Amino acid sequence: MPSLSPSLFLLHVAGAAALLLWAVRLVRTGVERGWSADLRKLLRGSAEYRLRAALAGTGAAVLLQSSTAVAILVAGFVASGALPGIAALSIVLGADLGSAIVARILLVRMDWVVPLLLLAGVTLFLRTSRLELRMAGRVLIGLALIFVALSMLRAATGPLVSSPGVGIAISYLGNDLFTAFLIGGLFAWGVQSSVAAVLVFVTLAAEGLLPAPVGAAMVLGANLGGAMIAHVLTLNAEISARRVIRANLVLRGGAAVTVLFVLSLMAPPLDLLGATPATQLIVLHIVFNLVLMLVGLVLASPVMALAERMVASPVAQARIARISALDPEALTNPDRALTCARREILAMGESVEAMLRPVMGLYRQWDEATAQAIRDRDAEIDRMHIAIKLYLARLTRSVGDDDTIARRILALADIAVNLEGAGNTISDTMLNLAQRRERLGLAFSDEGWAELCDFHDRVLANAQAGLNLLVTMDPDAARALVVEKDRIRDIEQQLQRSHLERLKQGRVESIETSNIHQETLRALKQVNAAFAMIAYPILSETGDLLSSRLSRQTG
The missing domain is CATH 1.20.58.220 (Phosphate transport system protein phou homolog 2; domain 2)
Structure with a gap:
């Protein structure tokens, strides 16, 4: 960007963020339309063992690029009686790890592969009639656009490194990690994607705009925000489904807040996670969700019992008659x-x-x-x-x-x-x-x-x-x-x-x-x-x- 004009900066960043959200959605809908039945079969067939269920959730989230999408699928299975609660929670915990792995994969700088992805994707989408091949093309186009959006974001934020105003804001957040945590959670909720939020935070860290502690707090907040997305989307679901999503919120949100307190009070050396702030943030994100998954698999039974008490069966109430739409x-x-x-x-x-x-x-x-x-x-x-x-x-x-x-x-x-x-x-x-x-x-x-x-x-x-x-x-x-x-x-x-x-x-x-x-x-x-x-x-x-x-x- 040749200028640090606030309006121009916001326009570039908003455009990059919008393209990123659309590209992630493009990949997810392509996988859902092309291989939804296979994914659903994979998830349902993994219920016998917790670890296998978690790994199935990880794979599904990598394909869908969204742990929220997996959580919604699983909520439907639980509501229909096709999945027990503990197996469903295991899948959702694995999906959280899968979304972290997706973020790591998408952060690899592969500008040279963008034209290849676009060429192959457009050819498959326009020149084939078979649904799976068309959707494969859709996925390739989405992946290419993700890399383009991240490049746009880097270009838009690069000149801000030397901006004194940005330095003051970052200095403030460095002394108030809880505000940074809240910003991360609200941003993930606002864009309805923890993957997109983490990609933005790590990209900003790579450009020198976010110190590791501030970025870590935002990444932890994005984990809480990601869990809240599924929680809100299933508020009207069956009780059994809501209990699974609430259990995941308790585990993921509670762990995020706990790690934030450790980060704030003890200031552990984040350089053990990598040489650069960007590497430290993405490794923290993956390690956090990996440890959370392993601990969650062990604690699944008591956590589900707690969720059952938190989401009790409703007391019978008088029902309001349904109003017909036939006017x-x-x-x-x-x-x-x-x-x-x-x-x-x-x-x-x-x-x-x-x-x-x-x-x-x-x-x-x-x-x-x-x-x-x-x-x-x-x-x-x-x-x-x-x-x-x-x-x-x-x-x-x-x-x-x-x-x-x-x-x-x-x-x-x-x-x-x-x-x-x-x-x-x-x-x-x-x-x-x-x-x-x-x-x-x-x-x-x-x-x-x-x-x-x-x-x-x-x-x-x-x-x-x-x-x-x-x-x-x-x-x-x-x-x-x-x-x-x-x-x-x-x-x-x-x-x-x-x-x-x-x-x-x-x-x-x-x-x-x-x-x-x-x-x-x-x-x-x-x-x-x-x-x-x-x-x-x-x-x-x-x-x-x-x-x-x-x-x-x-x-």
Whole structure:
């Protein structure tokens, strides 16, 4: 920068920070869209041993470049009963270490590799139609932009080294590490990424703007801020999920504050961690999270017990009746009325998702209270469906011969029908199958149970994608959902063949649970198809659908 003009400096730094956040998000969404099911399977399959669970969390965080993303995934598993609390906490602790490793990797100066990453990434994204290859291109582009953003940040902050104002501010923070800690936490919370925050702090230290003690306090604050992000994002989650995230907050936040006190009172020699302030900060970040993970694995049981006391089961309270989004006064304005109908269908879909999430837990251990809650939700969905049909019928009479509005009405009516059918499948078919298994005292084979859980998790992820699509109406997301529908069909057929192979081998558990296993797979496929149908009206509008298939020209 040729000038230290405050406005110009802030513009450059803000632009670099914005690009960094976008690039990190680009990598994360690329991994999620391309390999979400594989990641989820990895996390769920690691629950048996704490250390293996932690290492799985580390790997997932390295791929997603976010411990928060892993924590949200794990919270969903816990809420559905697919993961016990201690295993989930182990995964989250490993993810914290993974995010620290990511920061170290991204700080390597590789300016020469940026054009190679961009060339390969853009080629894969634009010239291939296979989803995994397109998402690999997206990840490579994101990595290149991360390196560009860090270069921009170095260039923007370089001239500040000799600024007297900066020296005064740093001198103050050097005498008040708690303020530096608070700044680090607030910055991580503000940018919603502890990885991005640590990258900024270490880059500033490398440019000579942050002494090691000040930077260390900020890095510790970023660890607390990172734990707070997941905590706030899961405030409305199930109690079991909130307990895991609260346990991680207690461990990570408590450890950060403890190390800050040691740093402030004892002033340990940070040069033991490296020769430069930047090296000292990143090594401190990695060592902190490594030690935290190892200690947390040992203390997981008592910490989870403490979290259970901190997040107690709520006392039963009077419920306020849900207000329908179907506004009769909006019927005179078709666009507004369609928006009201879409909001109500979204609420309907969220109720189906709420039914789908815990249903597999009933296959493992029957719980009448949970089953009754699912039945009650299904009854509510039936009422919502009737109301939506009547509302759309009234709207049809009021719009006359407007073909465009008529097509949109029909599309919403079809989505509502499919979601209502999905709710019935869960409430009737799947609950009856789970109850039958309980009544007969049957047990699935280990392979069969793992297959059912993985398939259920994949369908649940698609349900969430379908509801997101109902809000965004994004054609790219619609295409991905239809592709995933075909993949679900192929996987279901493959799992049916695997089950038949176990029957040929004479596996007693497979024989006893054969009908339950096969019917559950078919039921889950039907639920998945219901959510995938949300994509078809969007793709029909964009011309991406042939008579019965996704156009080969898309992508």
